Each structure stands twice: as structure tokens, then as C-alpha cells.
Amino acid sequence: MKLIIHDLARDIEPADTETRVLKADGKYAPCQGCFHCWTKNPATCDLKDSLQEVCRVIGTADDVTVITENWYGGYSPAVKNIMDRAIGTSTPFSTYRGGQMHHTLRYGMHESYKVIVYGDMTEAEENTWKLMTERNACNEGYRTHEFVRISSPEELEGIAL
């Protein structure tokens, strides 16, 4: 299954039945840092909004594409909120991955992680994005990762999602 997470104003229609689209509309609460998605109700957030089971949606996807506005070399708040609320994709146990400590993966390894970033971007922010994409892919267990920079969402037309 393929998952597209985006913060665009317009909707994205899934290309096929194997593709799922998650619109980051910001109509949800931020992570409260309780870890109950690990210790109390596994893979379920305590907050009862549209992201309550988002870790299951992300966890069951093989390929994930994130389309986000650039915010200081990181994700927009609406997209970052989804990621913060999805730590249930991993378990509370820890292991070594890429030579560093990380959590073990509830859903095993995934295939690809692609981040498409639009908006004004400095050179320093672009370098941060490259590091961020690599770190996220390692942390969440993706075999490959890719960072794509575009200047505006209109450029998405020519890019394979």
C-alpha cells in the first residue's frame, strides 16, 4: 500500500485503490507526550480525533510520500503533528539501527520514504532537509529515502507521487 501525506490546500485524488491519501488539515491536537500509544492502548492515541489511529495507517504503508511546505528545514506544523502522533508505528523497545539507538518497528521495515518540499528555502534549510529525510527514514525503518525540492505546489504535476 502507498500513502501520500500532504498539506496542500487542494485535494489529491488517489491514483489507484492501492494508494491512500492523508490530508494534513491541522484539525487535530498535538502529541501530549504521554506514551500511552506504547504502554496503555498500543497503536492507538489517547486523543480522540482524526489522528487516533494514524500510526496504523502509516505503519501498514510500504511506500510513503510526504508533500510539505518548508518550515525552517523541517515539516509544516500540520504535517509534523501527524508524524508526532504516529510514534505508535514503533514499539517501546529499543534496538540499534544505523549504528544508533532506535525503537523496534511494530510493522517491520518499509520500502520507500519520499519527501517533496515546496516553498522558499535557504541553502542551510535544504541541507537540514537532506539530514532530516535521512534521519526520519532510519528512525522509521525505510529501506530507501529521497528528498525532492520544488518551488511551488504547481510543480507537482510533473513528479511521480
Add this chain to the structure above:
Amino acid sequence: MKTLFIDCSPKKKLSASGFIAGFTAAFTRGKKVREKLRNRADHERIFEHMEGADSVVFCMPLYVDGVPSHVLPFLKDMENRYKDREEKPAVYVIANNGFIEGRQNEPLMQVMENACARMGTEFHGGLGIGGGVMMNVMRILILVYFGLAVLNLVLSAVNEGVFNAGILLEFGKQVLEVLLLGCGIIAYDLWLAHCINRGRAYGKHYTRIMLPSFVFILCADIFFVISSVIDLGIFRGWLSAKKPSGE
């Protein structure tokens, strides 16, 4: 000199970020203000305290390799308010993460540095702490040891009618052992406080709890097993790959 410490943890109590903010403030001179940033309702109050501040110290946990989502709108708000102002506070960052390696805070530190560049404020550096959650364990341990020492002192005074100085020595030894775990954090943080006092750039530094990583992982695993037993999560498909409801 005025320093504003912002605890950016979403937790209401017992946050490692709040603890390290308080610890750093204890070694910072001049007027010190501590504030919590948990949502947009906190922005206005924090900006009021930011007026006239020489330094702002953001203390935050690492969330998915970056800044917690609720902090980003605050940074944007700060950018809009401060980019055209001449007098701006210098920014320091203290980031802590649940992994053992302090260096895993580097992407967060870069995001904060980039935000400062957009605001036109000086990024005076930051401290990245690995195993930051152990700071909570350390302070709880010291309190427990203190309670036990007081209890033993009272018992020995009542039962034997003497003041047993050996109990205080033992307590001192236990405190030193606990502080040894955090000696890297303490040393780097004192250095950070010194830089705040002098208005100097600190640079980026990374430290950790002084435990071998495999011991730290074992401790973390045991902690989560106990937590999951107490919260009953261990009986609710604890490690299973649950599918979305309805599928």
C-alpha cells in the same frame, strides 16, 4: 540582564525539559523568567515576558528528529514579531531525547538555527542531551535517598539516642553516584549557563547520560515493561501490528 526560559514540553508535569530549564536558571544571573509553551494560548503571555530579554532559552524534547509540532507556530509568530525589530534576544536551545546519543538532536538544532536566521536573531548555540529522561530518574532517586536518610536518622536517634553521622555520609555517597551519571550534562549545562551570563555564543555541543548504551537500552526496556503492565497495555496487543479499524 534578563533571561527567558521556555519549557516546550507538552507534558504538564515531570518534564525533563522543565527540569533542565530550572537547573540552568539556577546558575544564570540577573532576572530569570520561566514559562511553559504547550499551545497557542501561551504565545501572548510568553511574548510579554520576552520584552527586554537579553536571551531566550528554548528547552524541548526531540520529537521524530525535530521540533515538536506545537512549537513551530510559536517560532513563526516570533519571526513575524521580531524580524523587523532592532533589539532581539539571543537564542539558546537545550534539546533532550529518549535515545542515548545526544547527537540525534542535530536536525532539531539545525531547524532552530534556521528559524533564528529567518528571525534575524543570533543563534547562540545549543546543548543536545541523550537519555534526557534519566534526569527525571536522577532527581527522583536523590529525593528517595534523602527521604530514607532522614528516616534512618530519626530512627537511630529514637532507638539509640545518638546522631549517626554515618547515615549522612552514606547519603552523600549515593548522591555523588547519581550525579556521576549526569556529570556530562551538568558540566555542559554549567558551561551553557556561563555563556548566557556573559552573552557569549556557546556553539553546538552534545552529551549524554554516562551509561553504556546497552545498559541504557536495558533500563529503558524494563521501564516500559513495568509501565505497560501498570497501564495494562501489555494485555492489549502490546507489540502487534494492528490494522486501522474497519479493515
